[in-house]
Amino acid sequence: MSAPWVPWAAALCAVVGAWLVAGRDRRAARGRALALGGAGGTARRPARWRPDAVAVRVALCCLAGGGVVSLAAGSAVPWMVSALAVPLVDRGWRRRGAASAALRQREAVVDFCVALAGEVQAGRPAVAALATAGRAELGPLAAAPLAAARYGGDVPGALRSAADRPGAEGLSGVAACWEVAVQGGASLAAGLERVATALRAERDQDEELRALLAGPRATARVLAALPLGGLVLGSTMGIAPLRVLFGTPLGLCCLALGALFQWAGMAWVAALARSAERPAR
Secondary structure, eight states, X not given: XXXXXXXXXXXXXXXXXXXXXXXXXXXXXXXXXXXXXXXXXXXXOOOOOOOOHHHHHHHHHHHHHHHHHHHHHTSSHHHHHHHHTHHHHHHHHHHHHHHHHHXXXXXXXXXXXXXXXXXXXXXXXXXXXXXXXXXXXXXXXXXXXXXXXXXXXXXXXXXXXXXXXXXXXXXXXXXXXXXXXXXXXXXHHXXXXXXXXXXXXXXXXXXXXXXXXXXXXXXXXXXXXXXXXXXXXXXXXXXXXXXXXXXXXXXXXXXXXXXXXXXXHHHHHHHHHHHHHHHHO
């Protein structure tokens, strides 16, 4: 890297470092603070800052990729762009992780309904069945309903509060079954079986829809990757397309227009996929 690039590199490193500090996992820090200052009168201690491992990995990968492209192109522009793109890449990575976690949570709710219905049909009391099925299937999400059931609290309300979590929407049906069974004397097991059947049908419909949309999404990704293949082919032929794109004004204009069209195409495909998924939900 030449000397005139050093101030830009230092400034971008400072920006990325500030983003890593500001973008740490606040929910984990808040959970540690509540655990330290919970019951028993224990005084709250200031939580030690820990860097977010996901953000650090994303930043390092982006900066490393940008550095490799900068060396090949003989320009600092790719490295600068990769540093500025770190927050966007991190947001997309976290969004995908949240979607995967929501899918796993939906599977756990379906298994919870089936297990709870089986425990009730076996003759166990509703509170004991909730404790067994909740610990086995829901994990930490079952803490509030279990506490409400153990101490005579509002179990349907706790279940509805837990249903606000992404992927746990089916718990609202369990709350309705619990409320009807307690107040109206209806069969809790029969209601839970109906809820489990409805959740399974919804899950199967979503899986079928994702399978149908997998083809168009894969085609869009392949088409989006074709320009990269062209750059690799040009480099192997000795044309040095990266130096032309990043080293000349006309190349930078073509690169900007190409990136804009690429983003517009991917956004259009994503909007079409969301519009197809919305009626099913």
